[in-house]
Structure formats: structure tokens, C-alpha cells
Amino acid sequence: MIEAKNSITEIWLAGGCFWGVQAFLSRLPGVIHTEVGYANGNTQNPTYEDVCRRSTGHAETVYVKFDKTKIAMEKLLDYFFRIIDPTLLNRQGNDIGIQYRTGIYYKNPEDRENIESYINGKQASYKGKILTEVLPLDNFYKAEDYHQEYLDKNPNGYCHIDLAILNEIGKE
Structure with a gap:
């Protein structure tokens, strides 16, 4: 079945090490394509x-x-929030540093209100303040080829995400 062109949309999600985030998101029903890279930095x-x-x-x-x-x-955001701790600043799992912050980046200004509404609704589920940044996408640079689908190519590679969560999703 061919998707209607206006039903295709995009979002950029930062959730720590991108290997596991990509492995998880790429397996969700309705996700057409994923690519890892570097977003919203100050260098080209x-x-x-x-x-x-x-x-x-x-x-x-x-x-x-x-x-x-x-x-x-x-x-999609519900699934994303299952694999991150949005209350941590600049870290996920064992990875620490600004590059491991959580973020939701968008190009369509209409998405901002929906994302912020989602996060405001989610806040009651957490003891700490949600620190996931919500910003327009300023830039995105594709990561090196060896990072793309890294865990598919290296099944025993490091991953801070429990990909077994995907089994639960299949039963929903």
C-alpha cells in the first residue's frame, strides 16, 4: 500500500547514544526511515x-x-519516553555529556504546540522535572556510515536501551 504523501512527516529525537534509539525507533510500526546524526550544534x-x-x-x-x-x-513520543529518562540532564544510561541530552526537534512549527502539550501532560508521571528540550531543528548532519544501523551490524554492541520493550509493543 502506498502512503498518502501528506501523511508522511518527520521528527528528530535525541535520547542518549543514538545506536539504541535508532534500533528501537526503526522497528516501530509506521516508521518508514531512520538515520542517525548530530543535531542543533554550533559547528558544521x-x-x-x-x-x-x-x-x-x-x-x-x-x-x-x-x-x-x-x-x-x-x-511515537509515548514509545520514545519508554526508552529515555527525560529527567536526566546530559546523560542516558552510562553515557554522560551534552551530546547525550534528550531532545525533540521539529521543522513544522505546528508540531511545537503538540509536543509541548504532550510533555506537559507527561510531567505528572515523573517526580523530577522533565528536562527534554523541545526546539526547532537548527541543523542536522548525518553521522558516519559505520554508525548507521550500528546494532544491526553489531548485534552485541553497547546499548543502554532494553530492546525487549519491542516485544511488549508488538502485543499492544
């Missing part, structure tokens, strides 16, 4: 080493293209 075309060792300000981020008739933005 950074490398992984730049992001890890220099003050580029980029977040490890996953570009997500999805069909909103198959997975609504709110549902």
Missing part, C-alpha cells in the same frame, strides 16, 4: 570525534520519517 559537518571531544554542542539524534496514519506523533 562535525565528526563523531568532534561531538565527543570538542565543544560542538550537538546532540546524538535520530531522524525519524513516519506515516502519521499508522503511528501518531503522540504514540
Whole structure:
């Protein structure tokens, strides 16, 4: 079945190390394409080493293209919030640094209100303040090829996300 062109949309999600975030999001029903990269930093075309060792300000981020008739933005965010701790600043799992902050980045200004409403509704579920940044996407640079679908190519690679959560989603 061919998706209606106006049902395809995109969002950029930062949730710590992008390997596991991509492995998780790419398996969700309705997600058409994912790509890992570096978002909202202050340098052009950074490398992984730049992001890890220099003050580029980029977040490890996953570009997500999805069909909103198959997975609504709110549902996608529900799944995203299952794999992150949005109350942590600049860390997820064992990874620490500004590049591991959580963020939701958008291009469509209409998405901002929906995302902020979602987060405001979610806040009651957490003891700490949700620190996930919600910002327009200023820039996104595709990460090196060896980072793309890293956990598919390296099944025993490091991942701070319990991908077994996907089994629960399949039963919903």
C-alpha cells in the first residue's frame, strides 16, 4: 500500500547514544526511515570525534520519517519516553555529556504546540522535572556510515536501551 504523501512527516529525537534509539525507533510500526546524526550544534559537518571531544554542542539524534496514519506523533513520543529518562540532564544510561541530552526537534512549527502539550501532560508521571528540550531543528548532519544501523551490524554492541520493550509493543 502506498502512503498518502501528506501523511508522511518527520521528527528528530535525541535520547542518549543514538545506536539504541535508532534500533528501537526503526522497528516501530509506521516508521518508514531512520538515520542517525548530530543535531542543533554550533559547528558544521562535525565528526563523531568532534561531538565527543570538542565543544560542538550537538546532540546524538535520530531522524525519524513516519506515516502519521499508522503511528501518531503522540504514540511515537509515548514509545520514545519508554526508552529515555527525560529527567536526566546530559546523560542516558552510562553515557554522560551534552551530546547525550534528550531532545525533540521539529521543522513544522505546528508540531511545537503538540509536543509541548504532550510533555506537559507527561510531567505528572515523573517526580523530577522533565528536562527534554523541545526546539526547532537548527541543523542536522548525518553521522558516519559505520554508525548507521550500528546494532544491526553489531548485534552485541553497547546499548543502554532494553530492546525487549519491542516485544511488549508488538502485543499492544
